[in-house]
Amino acid sequence: MTLELIDIAVRDKAPHPRLEGRTTGHVRAVLSETQDGHEQTHELAIPVWADMADGASDADIDMALMLKAARIIARLKASLGGPVA
Numbered sequence: 001m002t003l004e005l006i007d008i009a010v011r012d013k014a015p016h017p018r019l020e021g022r023t024t025g026h027v028r029a030v031l032s033e034t035q036d037g038h039e040q041t042h043e044l045a046i047p048v049w050a051d052m053a054d055g056a057s058d059a060d061i062d063m064a065l066m067l068k069a070a071r072i073i074a075r076l077k078a079s080l081g082g083p084v085a
Helices: 058-080
Strands: 002-015 022-035 038-051
Touching: 002 058, 022 058, 038 058
Parallel strands: none
Antiparallel strands: 002 022, 022 038
């Protein structure tokens, strides 16, 4: 079985209601799974958060959220024992 990340994007984000400098949101990740010659696509909504310095740009916040989601996906792939693609 192999899992490949084929698309990732920030779906939504908002400042945390109580923690200053923290942004929460959801990242949409599309994974392609190949098992026994059969391919299937999975679309996930991954809840993430990132602590950012004051004045961080929207692009920096988006990148931090997507990197957090990518690390979660890497841990998922490692726990399933599949090769990281």
